[in-house]
Amino acid sequence: MKSAVIQLPGLNRDRDMIAALTKISGKPPLTVWQTETELPDVDLIVIPGGFSYGDYLRCGAIAARMPVMRAVAEKAAQGVLVMGVCNGFQILLEAGLLPGALMRNASLKFVCRHVKLQVANANTAFTRAYSPGQIIRCPVAHHDGNYFADPETLARIEGEGQVVFRYAEGTNPNGSVNDIAGIVNEAGNVLGLMPHPENLIEDAHGGTDGRPLFESVMSLAA
Amino acid sequence: MPQANRDNGAKHATSRPIPPKQQQMTIPNTVPITDELIAAHGLKPDEYQRILDLIGREPTFTELGIFSAMWNEHCSYKSSKKWLRTLPTSGPQVIQGPGENAGVVDIGDGQCVVFKMESHNHPSYIEPYQGAATGVGGILRDVFTMGARPIAAMNALRFGAPDHPKTRHLVAGVVAGIGGYGNSFGVPTVGGEVNFDPRYNGNCLVNAFAAGLARTDAIFYSKAEGVGLPVVYLGAKTGRDGVGGATMASAEFDEGIDEKRPTVQVGDPFTEKCLLEACLELMDTGAVIAIQDMGAAGLTCSAVEMGAKGNLGIELDLDKVPVREEGMSAYEMMLSESQERMLMVLRPEKREEAEAIFRKWGLDFAVVGRTTDDLRFRVLHQGEEVANLPIKELGDQAPEYDRPWVAPKAPPALDPASVPQTDIAEALVRLIGSPDLSSRRWVWEQYDTLIQGNSLQIPGGDAGVVRVEGHPTKALAFSSDVTPRYCEADPYEGGKQAVAECWRNLTATGADPLAVTDNLNFGNPERPEIMGQFVRAIEGIGEACRALSFPIVSGNVSLYNETLGQAIPPTPTIAGVGLIPDWSRMARTAFAAEGQAILLAGAPEGWGTHLGQSVYLRDIHGRAAGTPPPVDLEHEKRTGDFVRGLIRSGKATAVHDCSDGGLAVALAEMAMASGIGAIIDEPPADPAAAFFGEDQGRYVLTAQSDDEALQALFEEAEKAGVSLVCIGMTGGRELKLGGARAISVAELEEAHEGWFPAFMQG
Numbered sequence: 001m002k003s004a005v006i007q008l009p010g011l012n013r014d015r016d017m018i019a020a021l022t023k024i025s026g027k028p029p030l031t032v033w034q035t036e037t038e039l040p041d042v043d044l045i046v047i048p049g050g051f052s053y054g055d056y057l058r059c060g061a062i063a064a065r066m067p068v069m070r071a072v073a074e075k076a077a078q079g080v081l082v083m084g085v086c087n088g089f090q091i092l093l094e095a096g097l098l099p100g101a102l103m104r105n106a107s108l109k110f111v112c113r114h115v116k117l118q119v120a121n122a123n124t125a126f127t128r129a130y131s132p133g134q135i136i137r138c139p140v141a142h143h144d145g146n147y148f149a150d151p152e153t154l155a156r157i158e159g160e161g162q163v164v165f166r167y168a169e170g171t172n173p174n175g176s177v178n179d180i181a182g183i184v185n186e187a188g189n190v191l192g193l194m195p196h197p198e199n200l201i202e203d204a205h206g207g208t209d210g211r212p213l214f215e216s217v218m219s220l221a222a
Numbered sequence: 223m224p225q226a227n228r229d230n231g232a233k234h235a236t237s238r239p240i241p242p243k244q245q246q247m248t249i250p251n252t253v254p255i256t257d258e259l260i261a262a263h264g265l266k267p268d269e270y271q272r273i274l275d276l277i278g279r280e281p282t283f284t285e286l287g288i289f290s291a292m293w294n295e296h297c298s299y300k301s302s303k304k305w306l307r308t309l310p311t312s313g314p315q316v317i318q319g320p321g322e323n324a325g326v327v328d329i330g331d332g333q334c335v336v337f338k339m340e341s342h343n344h345p346s347y348i349e350p351y352q353g354a355a356t357g358v359g360g361i362l363r364d365v366f367t368m369g370a371r372p373i374a375a376m377n378a379l380r381f382g383a384p385d386h387p388k389t390r391h392l393v394a395g396v397v398a399g400i401g402g403y404g405n406s407f408g409v410p411t412v413g414g415e416v417n418f419d420p421r422y423n424g425n426c427l428v429n430a431f432a433a434g435l436a437r438t439d440a441i442f443y444s445k446a447e448g449v450g451l452p453v454v455y456l457g458a459k460t461g462r463d464g465v466g467g468a469t470m471a472s473a474e475f476d477e478g479i480d481e482k483r484p485t486v487q488v489g490d491p492f493t494e495k496c497l498l499e500a501c502l503e504l505m506d507t508g509a510v511i512a513i514q515d516m517g518a519a520g521l522t523c524s525a526v527e528m529g530a531k532g533n534l535g536i537e538l539d540l541d542k543v544p545v546r547e548e549g550m551s552a553y554e555m556m557l558s559e560s561q562e563r564m565l566m567v568l569r570p571e572k573r574e575e576a577e578a579i580f581r582k583w584g585l586d587f588a589v590v591g592r593t594t595d596d597l598r599f600r601v602l603h604q605g606e607e608v609a610n611l612p613i614k615e616l617g618d619q620a621p622e623y624d625r626p627w628v629a630p631k632a633p634p635a636l637d638p639a640s641v642p643q644t645d646i647a648e649a650l651v652r653l654i655g656s657p658d659l660s661s662r663r664w665v666w667e668q669y670d671t672l673i674q675g676n677s678l679q680i681p682g683g684d685a686g687v688v689r690v691e692g693h694p695t696k697a698l699a700f701s702s703d704v705t706p707r708y709c710e711a712d713p714y715e716g717g718k719q720a721v722a723e724c725w726r727n728l729t730a731t732g733a734d735p736l737a738v739t740d741n742l743n744f745g746n747p748e749r750p751e752i753m754g755q756f757v758r759a760i761e762g763i764g765e766a767c768r769a770l771s772f773p774i775v776s777g778n779v780s781l782y783n784e785t786l787g788q789a790i791p792p793t794p795t796i797a798g799v800g801l802i803p804d805w806s807r808m809a810r811t812a813f814a815a816e817g818q819a820i821l822l823a824g825a826p827e828g829w830g831t832h833l834g835q836s837v838y839l840r841d842i843h844g845r846a847a848g849t850p851p852p853v854d855l856e857h858e859k860r861t862g863d864f865v866r867g868l869i870r871s872g873k874a875t876a877v878h879d880c881s882d883g884g885l886a887v888a889l890a891e892m893a894m895a896s897g898i899g900a901i902i903d904e905p906p907a908d909p910a911a912a913f914f915g916e917d918q919g920r921y922v923l924t925a926q927s928d929d930e931a932l933q934a935l936f937e938e939a940e941k942a943g944v945s946l947v948c949i950g951m952t953g954g955r956e957l958k959l960g961g962a963r964a965i966s967v968a969e970l971e972e973a974h975e976g977w978f979p980a981f982m983q984g
Contacts, residue, residue: 009499009583010492012408016675033582051406054492110401112670141405141670199672204689204805 001221003029003044006072008063011050011087013196020198021046024214032068039071042080043221047072049086049141049196059102059144060090069095081125081217082190086142089182089192098185098192099157100149105142106175112141115171117181117195121161124184125220126191129212135168136209138195145194147176147183157183165193251552251608253283263290269621276615284552284601284608288616291519291557292526295781298620301747302779305760313773315736317438323364323515324434325775326441327737329801333690334441335698336370337433339378339741339797341780345486346428350395354428355403355489359561361432362407363515366498367564369442369505370434373674374688375404376413377430378702378741378795379665382423384657384981389418392426393665394982399489400430401668406491407498410677411669412686413700415795418657419707424785429741431702431797435690442505444514444524446532446567446593451511453525453536453591456580457497457563459546460520463487464559493562493585500583501564507579509572516563522556524565525591526599529613535594536613540603544586552603567593627753632712636834636848638911646909646962649842650886653914655973656841657981659883664978682895683811684730684879687802697805701727701798705882706791708850711835713755713792715850717762722853722918724798725770726879729862730921732808732869733800735770740777740796745789747781755792756781763794769855772798807870809923812895814875816953819927820900822885822920823939823946824861828907830884830915837882838914851916858919864944865921873925873935880920886913886959888922893957893967894974902950904960913959924952 003021007014014031022028030040039045053062063069069091076082076097084092092098105111114137122132130136149157154177157163165182172179174194182193197210253259260270263286273281273289281289295301311319317334318326324338342357358375365372377400382389393416404411409432464487504510512532514524521538529536540555550558568576573589580587594600599616601609653659662681671680678697679687685701703723709716721738728735740763745752767774783790802808822829833839834848868874876896880888893899905912925935932948939946958964 009496010406012406012495013673016673019675050408051492051495054406054490056492109398110405110668110670112405112672113667139672141672143405196672199675204678205675 001025001027001044001218002042003046004040004042005029005031006045006047006068007031008034008052008066010052010054011048013049013086013198017046017048017085017198020201020214024201024211025218034066034068037067037071039075044217045072045075045080045082047084047088047091049088052087052091060087060094063091064094073097076190079187079189083126084192085196085198086194089194090144092190092192097190098183099153100147102144103146103148104144105146110143111173112139113173114139115173115195116168118166118168120166121164124164124188126213126216127164129216129219137200137207138197138209139199140173140195142194145174145176147180149177154178160186162186164191165195251282251284251606255280255283255286259286263287264294265290269293272621276619277611282608284556285611287553287557288522288609288611291522292616293620296518297523299779300621301623301625301781302756303622304624305757308760309764309774310768311773311775313737313771316773316775317441319775320777322443323367325737325739326368327775327799328438329690329696331693332438334436334438335433335799336365336368336436337431337739337799338364338776339429339431339739339795340778341741341743342428342430343425343743343780343783346396347392347426349486350392351399351402352486352488354396354399356487356561357428357430358400358403359489359491359494360517361430362409362494365432365434366501367442367513367515368436369440370436371502372409372432372434373676374433374686374698374700375409375411375431376686376700376702376797377411377428378415380417380419380422380427380706380793382418382426383420384418386420386423390982390984396426396428397665397668403489403491405670407495408673410671410673410688411666412671412677412688413681413702415702416662416665419791421791424788425783425790427743427783427790427793429743429795431739433698433700433799440505442510442513444512444528444531446512446528446534448511449534449593449595451593452568452570452573452589453538453593454566454568455543455563455586455588455590456566457585458490458493458560459544459586460555460558460563461546461560462550462554462558465554465557487559487561489561496583496585497562497564500580500585503579504576507572507575509569509576511567511569513564513566516565518559520558520560520563521565526613526616528565528567529593529599530617533597535596535598535600536591537594537600538591538602540601542588542590544588552601552608556601625747625753626750627757628750629754629758630713630751632849633847638833638908641833641839641843641910644842644910646886646913646959647965649838649914650890650959651965651969651973653837653841653883653887654890654970655977657977658837659887660977661974662978663975664982678805678808679731679810684727687731687805687808689805695804695806697802697808699728699731699733699800699802702795703727704793704795706793707835707840707846709759709794710791711850713758714762715852716792717759717794718766718853719850719918720794720796721763721766721770721772722855722858723881724796725772726862728798728800729866730809730877730879731802732866733802735772735798735800737773737775738767738796738798740774740794741780742777743780743783743790743793743795745784752789759792759794766853766855770859807872809869809874809877811878811892812876813892813898813900813924813952816898817927818875818924818952819932819948820902820950820952821923821925821946822949823865823923823944824857824920825945825947826917829905829912829949830917831911832915832917833911836884836914836916838884838910851918853918860942861919861921861944864939864942865923868923874923876924878922880922882916884914884916885922890957890970892922894971897967898952899954899956899967900950900952901958902960909960927951
C-alpha cells in the first residue's frame with residue numbers, strides 16, 4: 001500500500017501515524033508539506049492529529065485553507081481514500097469534505113482515555129476487516145470532539161450509513177450527538193474520526209484493535 | 223539555564239520603573255540610579271557596592287537591570303550554591319551534570335536521556351493557567367535546546383486545603399494549563415503528584431519535569447566557541463511580557479499579589495512545537511555551535527551564559543531584535559521574558575540553510591550580534607552603547623551567601639499506645655477516598671498520556687514508563703516523589719526518604735534507577751529555621767543519592783515560597799529516571815491473576831510498625847505526631863535489588879511499593895488496578911501498624927503459588943538477606959484484611975474514584 005501523510009505546523013500525531021503505517025504496511029508513507037499543491041499517486045492520504053496552527057481561530061479552520069488541502073480535495077473527488085484522525089477530522093469538516101461540525105467537549109475539558117467503539121458500518125473501505133456491530137477499544141485524546149449536525153444532515157448521514165463508528169457502552173467522552181465517533185462522506189472514500197486507531201496497533205499499546213482499520217485499506221490496495 | 227521563573231528573586235518593593243503603557247515611550251538609558259531604584263531591583267546596598275567596585279563607575283539603567291537579572295536568587299543560586307556543591311553529581315552513566323540546560327545520562331547504544339525539573343510556583347499562584355503552561359514550556363525548551371526530542375513529562379503539584387476558597391480555582395487552572403501546553407506540544411505526561419495541605423494555601427507548587435531522547439554524539443551545549451561569529455535570535459518575537467520577572471516579581475507574597483498578574487508570561491505551545499521541529503532540523507545540518515534557550519531574564523541571561531562559558535565577549539545590537547511592540551527600550555528588551563525564544567551561535571557558512579529552516583516553520587531568524595575576544599558584554603541600541611560590562615564577572619562574581627541556619631528539632635517519637643484502635647476496613651475506605659490518596663484520574667485524563675505511541679505505563683502505577691523509540695526492548699521509567707510531612711518533621715530523614723521512594727518506584731517497574739533531578743521548594747532562606755530545613759534536607763538527599771548510586775544531574779531551587787510570613791512545608795521534589803533493559807519483563811501494580819501468592823518484601827516482623835507521621839495518624843486520628851519513618855539505605859538497596867531481580871527473572875507477576883497509607887493502601891491499589899480481590903492473613907502484631915504503618919523499603923509482590931517455586935523464592939531471599947513473607951492470596955472480588963470486614967473492589971473503586979470529581983464539582 002502506498003500512503004501519504006499530510007504535515008502541517010502544529011500537528012503532533014503525524015509521527016504516530018507514520019509509525020503505524022510503516023509497521024502495518026511495511027513501507028513508510030510519503031510526507032507532504034502544507035505548501036505542496038500536488039499530491040503523489042497513493043492509495044491512502046492521511047491527515048493526522050494534533051493542533052494545526054495551534055487550533056487558534058477554530059480547530060482545523062486555518063489548515064482547511066492551506067494550498068495542500070485543495071490538492072487533497074481534488075484527490076478525494078477522484079475517489080482516492082482520505083482519512084482524517086482527530087485534528088484531521090476537524091480539518092476535513094472545515095474543508096467541507098465531510099458534513100457536520102465538532103464542538104468543544106461537553107465537559108469543556110481535554111480528555112485522554114480508552115473508549116469503546118461500535119463499528120456501525122463494516123461495509124466501507126476503512127472498516128471491512130471488522131465485523132458489523134463489532135465492539136472495539138480505542139483511545140481518544142481531544143478537546144473538541146463533540147460531533148454535531150443539524151437534524152436534516154443527521155437524518156441523511158444516519159440513513160445513508162455514513163456513521164461508521166459510534167461510542168459504545170456509555171463511553172461517549174465528549175457529548176457527540178448519536179454517539180458519533182466517525183463518519184464517511186457520501187461516496188464512502190473520505191473518513192473522519194476522533195479516536196486514534198494509530199495508537200492501538202501493537203501489544204505495547206495494550207491491544208491491536210486499531211489495526212484492522214489500516215488492514216482494510218491495505219487489502220483494497222493490494 | 224534557569225527558566226522564566228519568579229521563585230527565587232530577592233525581596234523588592236512593588237513599584238516598577240516602567241512608564242504606564244499609554245505613554246509607550248522609550249525609557250532613556252540615563253534614568254538616574256537612586257537608592258529606591260536599586261532596592262526595587264532587589265539589590266541590597268552591599269550588592270550594589272559590589273557592582274560599583276566591579277565596574278568602577280555607576281551603572282546605566284539598563285546595566286542595573288542586567289545585574290539585577292543575573293544576581294537574583296533564581297539565576298545566581300546565591301543562598302543555595304554552597305550547599306548544592308555537596309550533592310553527588312557524577313557516575314559512570316552521567317554525561318552532563320548540573321550547569322547546563324538539563325542533565326544528560328547514558329542509556330547505551332549511543333543514546334542518552336536528557337532531563338530536568340523546574341518550578342513555576344509563584345506565577346502559577348498568580349495566574350494558574352498561564353503560569354503552569356509556561357512552566358511546562360520552559361522545561362521542554364531546556365530539553366530540546368540540548369538536541370533531545372521530548373518523550374515524557376511529569377508534574378508535581380501541591381495545593382492548599384481542599385476547602386480553602388482558592389484551591390479549586392488553582393487546581394482547575396494549573397491542570398488545564400499543563401494539559402493545554404503539553405498536549406498541544408505533543409509530549410505524553412506519564413507521571414506526577416498532587417497533594418493538598420493547608421500550608422500551601424498561600425503558595426501552590428508547580429514543578430514541571432521533562433525528559434528527551436538524544437544521540438550521545440549529538441548533544442548541544444551553551445558554550446560559545448569562535449570569535450566574530452554571528453549570534454542568532456530564533457523563535458518568537460520579543461514583547462514586554464514578563465519584563466524583569468526573575469527579579470521584580472519574586473519575593474514573598476503579600477496583599478498586593480494581584481498587581482503582579484501582568485508579570486506572568488503567556489505561553490504559545492504552537493510556536494514551541496514549531497521551534498522544536500526547526501531546532502532539531504537545524505541541529506542536523508551542523509550549523510549550530512552553541513545554543514541556549516531564553517528563560518529567566520531572556521536575552522540577558524542567555525547571551526551572558528553563552529559568552530561567559532566560552533570565554534568570549536558578546537555584542538548585541540538590539541535594533542535587530544524581532545519585536546512585537548513598538549518603542550521598546552533597551553531595558554525592556556534585555557529583561558523581557560517572552561516565551562519560545564532561543565539564542566544561537568551559528569557557523570556563518572550555514573546561514574542561508576539555517577534561515578530557510580526557520581522561515582519554513584514561520585519563525586523569526588535574525589542575526590542580532592557577534593562573539594568577540596574582549597570578554598565584554600556590549601549592548602547597542604539606536605546607535606548608543608547602553609551596556610558595557612565584564613561578561614565573566616556578571617556570572618562568576620555574583621554574591622554568594624553562607625546564610626545562618628539552625629537545625630530543626632526532631633519531634634518526640636510517637637507512643638503507639640496513644641493511638642486508639644480503629645476498624646481497619648473503615649479506615650482503608652476512608653483513606654483511599656481521601657484528598658491525598660484518592661485517584662488522580664480527574665487530573666491525568668486531561669493530559670495526553672498516549673501521544674507518540676510509546677507509553678507502556680501511564681499515571682496510576684508506581685512510575686510512568688515509555689518505550690525507547692527505535693530500540694526493540696528498552697524503556698525508560700519516570701517517577702517524582704517527596705513526602706512534605708516527613709520533611710517538615712525531620713528534613714534530613716525526609717530528604718533521604720524522597721530519594722529512596724523515587725528509587726523504589728523505579729525499581730518496582732523493574733528499572734535500574736539511573737539519576738535524578740531535584741526541585742527544592744522552601745520558604746524564605748533569610749530565616750535561619752528555613753535555611754536549617756534546606757541544609758538538612760540537602761544532607762539527607764546527598765546521603766541517599768550516594769548510597770543508592772543515584773546522582774543528581776540537574777535541578778532547580780525555589781525559595782521564598784511564603785505568604786505573610788507563613789512558609790510552605792519543606793518540599794524537595796525528587797524526579798528520577800530508570801532504564802528497563804527489556805520491557806517484556808516489566809512489572810505493573812495490578813494483580814496478574816487469581817490464586818497467586820501475595821508476598822511482602824523488606825518488612826519488619828510485624829509487617830509494619832511505624833505510625834509516626836503516617837497518613838493514617840493524620841487523616842483517621844487527626845494527629846501530626848512522631849518521627850517520620852527512617853530509611854535504612856543499605857536495607858533499601860538490598861531489598862530493591864532483590865525485587866528487581868525477581869521482576870527480571872519473571873518470578874514476580876505484579877509489584878507495588880508501600881508508601882503513603884502503608885500496606886493496606888498498596889493492596890487496595892493492586893486490587894483496583896486489576897479488579898481482582900485478595901485475602902490477607904491476620905497480621906502477627908498490631909493490625910493498625912501492620913496495615914497502615916509507613917515503614918520504608920517495602921514492596922508487595924505476587925508470584926505463582928506453587929509450593930516448590932515459593933520455597934525457592936524464600937531461599938533466594940534469605941541468601942540476599944531480605945525478609946520475604948507470604949501474607950495472602952489473590953482471588954475473588956473482595957479485599958479482606960485479616961479479621962476486618964471484606965470490602966468489595968467495587969466499593970474501594972467508588973471511594974477511590976469519587977473524591978476528586980466530587981471535589982472539583984463543588
